[in-house]
Amino acid sequence: MSLIRHESKGILSKVVEANGFVFTAGITPNNTNQDVTAQTREVTAEIDRLLALAGSNKSKIVSATIWVPDIRLRDKMNIAWNEWTGGQNLPGRACIEAKLADPAILVEIAVIATK
Amino acid sequence: MSLIRHESKGILSKVVEANGFVFTAGITPNNTNQDVTAQTREVTAEIDRLLALAGSNKSKIVSATIWVPDIRLRDKMNIAWNEWTGGQNLPGRACIEAKLADPAILVEIAVIATK
Amino acid sequence: MSLIRHESKGILSKVVEANGFVFTAGITPNNTNQDVTAQTREVTAEIDRLLALAGSNKSKIVSATIWVPDIRLRDKMNIAWNEWTGGQNLPGRACIEAKLADPAILVEIAVIATK
Numbered sequence: 001m002s003l004i005r006h007e008s009k010g011i012l013s014k015v016v017e018a019n020g021f022v023f024t025a026g027i028t029p030n031n032t033n034q035d036v037t038a039q040t041r042e043v044t045a046e047i048d049r050l051l052a053l054a055g056s057n058k059s060k061i062v063s064a065t066i067w068v069p070d071i072r073l074r075d076k077m078n079i080a081w082n083e084w085t086g087g088q089n090l091p092g093r094a095c096i097e098a099k100l101a102d103p104a105i106l107v108e109i110a111v112i113a114t115k
Numbered sequence: 116m117s118l119i120r121h122e123s124k125g126i127l128s129k130v131v132e133a134n135g136f137v138f139t140a141g142i143t144p145n146n147t148n149q150d151v152t153a154q155t156r157e158v159t160a161e162i163d164r165l166l167a168l169a170g171s172n173k174s175k176i177v178s179a180t181i182w183v184p185d186i187r188l189r190d191k192m193n194i195a196w197n198e199w200t201g202g203q204n205l206p207g208r209a210c211i212e213a214k215l216a217d218p219a220i221l222v223e224i225a226v227i228a229t230k
Numbered sequence: 231m232s233l234i235r236h237e238s239k240g241i242l243s244k245v246v247e248a249n250g251f252v253f254t255a256g257i258t259p260n261n262t263n264q265d266v267t268a269q270t271r272e273v274t275a276e277i278d279r280l281l282a283l284a285g286s287n288k289s290k291i292v293s294a295t296i297w298v299p300d301i302r303l304r305d306k307m308n309i310a311w312n313e314w315t316g317g318q319n320l321p322g323r324a325c326i327e328a329k330l331a332d333p334a335i336l337v338e339i340a341v342i343a344t345k
Contacts, residue, residue, distance in 0.1 A: 090120060097213050193241060
């Protein structure tokens, strides 16, 4: 069994490797002074960085959960989602509405990938 | 490592096989002109179909996440849930309220199963 | 393939072992006549008990999903979270707002751990 935690601090680890899988925390943007498309670009870039830390990458994502504070933001979030996936290696996905830690956060994404 | 994606199109894959597990997307009904019990029957039938595609079946589900747009729909959703499980091989489960992609969608379910 | 279900009854199993992982159901407190900090202490103690049943423990949690019915409860939930983790072996985590099965329930937590 391997269990490796990366960027572990405070309340969570940003990404954890375990048994051939990689689990990210729910990732939110640092710069919330942007629209949901730009926030999603920041979040997906951060997920790329975290997956690389754990020896994985976006082509190996099996499942993604996406939260938006208003479901009507979904279409503009999807613009950045589609740029990111390029329509390739698509994961299973659920996108639901939920209030997040700060009202200025317009998107949060958690993924499970293989190594 | 095996990673096989099924019914991959647009923004997501409907079901992904990886490392002995199977992950479905959040599955919603096509016919939203039904009550939540009937919508749940449609969703669980679709999950049966997707698990079969990936070499699994409902007896191997380990975890289910269920979203309903009004938590008071839970009891009527559970009627179809109980028909589906027959009280056998019960997964871990969380059922929470969340607005979904379309207000007419009364239930969304994502599952993780073994192969 | 191993798939072992514990405390399986009614609509769900409280914890399921599969392929070196352990999946809990979304765990809620029995005593809802307490504030969110105390409810979280009850939930994390129950998760400790369930992980032990499945041959795991809190040092092996890879991912946690936390739902609170009002996101402003997050800070008081985190008091109990931090007591529980002791800042060690931190999982990936997402904490989002969602109405839960009963308005008196102030926290629900589901985790994935390794064995």
